[in-house]
Amino acid sequence: MGLNNGTVNETLMSDFLRKSGGVAVIDGGFATELERHGADLNDPLWSAKCLLTSTDLVRQVHLDYLEAGADIIITASYQATIQGFGAKGFSKEESEAMLKKSVDIACEARNVYYERCRNSASNFTSDGKILKNRPILVAASVGSYGAYLADGSEYSGDYGDAMDLEFLKNFHRRRVQVLAESGADLIAFETVPNKIEAQAYAELLEEGIKIPAWFSFNSKDGVNVVSGDSLTECAKIADSCKKVVAVGINCTPPRFISGLIQSIKKVTTKPVLIYPNSGEMYDPELKQWVKNTGVPDEDFVSYVNKWCEVGASLVGGCCRTTPNTIKAICKTLPSKSSYMA
Numbered sequence: 001m002g003l004n005n006g007t008v009n010e011t012l013m014s015d016f017l018r019k020s021g022g023v024a025v026i027d028g029g030f031a032t033e034l035e036r037h038g039a040d041l042n043d044p045l046w047s048a049k050c051l052l053t054s055t056d057l058v059r060q061v062h063l064d065y066l067e068a069g070a071d072i073i074i075t076a077s078y079q080a081t082i083q084g085f086g087a088k089g090f091s092k093e094e095s096e097a098m099l100k101k102s103v104d105i106a107c108e109a110r111n112v113y114y115e116r117c118r119n120s121a122s123n124f125t126s127d128g129k130i131l132k133n134r135p136i137l138v139a140a141s142v143g144s145y146g147a148y149l150a151d152g153s154e155y156s157g158d159y160g161d162a163m164d165l166e167f168l169k170n171f172h173r174r175r176v177q178v179l180a181e182s183g184a185d186l187i188a189f190e191t192v193p194n195k196i197e198a199q200a201y202a203e204l205l206e207e208g209i210k211i212p213a214w215f216s217f218n219s220k221d222g223v224n225v226v227s228g229d230s231l232t233e234c235a236k237i238a239d240s241c242k243k244v245v246a247v248g249i250n251c252t253p254p255r256f257i258s259g260l261i262q263s264i265k266k267v268t269t270k271p272v273l274i275y276p277n278s279g280e281m282y283d284p285e286l287k288q289w290v291k292n293t294g295v296p297d298e299d300f301v302s303y304v305n306k307w308c309e310v311g312a313s314l315v316g317g318c319c320r321t322t323p324n325t326i327k328a329i330c331k332t333l334p335s336k337s338s339y340m341a
Ligand SMILES: [Zn+2]
Pocket: 250, 251, 277, 318, 319
């Protein structure tokens, strides 16, 4: 092909953003939507439990997000790990097949969606669905080691003093390799809670991983990532990794997002992605989302154009957001609202 991988990776995202009208829309809360449809996710595998029990629902939720206008769908593999499946008695081969399946289902949803676009006379149906033929990416989700532990440490970033880089690389290595070979367009490292895990991902990507990735951190103070590590230092790790095609923030209250985008912009020229949660806080003891008492986040969507003004190029929603949130994001973005008229 005459291009090195770095070039291919960089053009994937810039071409995609150009074709998406400058700003691309990411899907919304995936687990949230499974739960709204009645799935019980009280399980160490969380949303990945549905890869075992409800693959039709997983496909349906991906489709719902595409029909709400998402240009990128994120697979059900957030809490799917070989170790987590192993604890349920699955072999290594079966566990790897489940990871691959998470990508297959998202790709199937994309195929069904394109078929529906071909058969539809208009881009916007009378029942409010967006059926517009456009580039769509499948992002293979990788949640943190803390998400696997399912003990709340994805929101504290505290893995204890004994944690080291090699441990985290060994924990994630095979999963990342399998997802990278599964037909996904990129890997979404989501809700990265601390610097050491960002470093582990960056080093794993350099071990011959062939698809690009994004790094998305979470914050609960609007300044640092959740562990207290400096967001700037975390974003610099992402910036120095050639495989990384976008850097940003997810599962973080909307009120913090503008400031966080500005901090990231100071250390990278890579596209910035954001997909905040609804502004509620997850209480790991109650295993529930609880309202916060600070500045209201209700009007999430009214912030969207401001986030783009300060530099976000990919915008979506995380926990407690729904296809309606994504539709509202599309409506408010000038480049997307044109085909919804
Ligand atoms: Zn989330």
